[in-house]
Amino acid sequence: MRKQRVTYTSPLDALVAVSKRLSLYESQRGMDSEAFFDRYQKGLIDDDADSLDWANAYQHYVALHQQLESQLRVAA
Numbered sequence: 001m002r003k004q005r006v007t008y009t010s011p012l013d014a015l016v017a018v019s020k021r022l023s024l025y026e027s028q029r030g031m032d033s034e035a036f037f038d039r040y041q042k043g044l045i046d047d048d049a050d051s052l053d054w055a056n057a058y059q060h061y062v063a064l065h066q067q068l069e070s071q072l073r074v075a076a
Contacts, residue, residue, distance in 0.1 A: 011071075015064040018057055025054045033058045 008014040022033045029036065037058045039045050 011064050011067050015061065015068060018061045018064060021057050022054070022061060025050070025057070029054075033061070 006017070008017065025036070026032055031039075033054070036045065036051075037055060040051060040055050045051050
């Protein structure tokens with residue numbers, strides 16, 4: 001699997017894109033991303049390429065979500 005770098009014009013655009021990726025993994029594995037990540041961190045899920053990508057996408061989602069929340073608090 002070849003990785004590609006995508007640049008977004010805003011954190012919101014990036015959040016939407018990452019959310020779509022997470023939704024695909026959730027549909028394929030029948031588990032929400034938060035539950036997956038908890039089990040992954042506990043070593044209950046193998047470190048295959050898809051799991052690693054899902055874990056990275058979830059961490060990116062959390063970071064983007066926190067960034068947007070912070071920006072909204074400042075703007076309010």
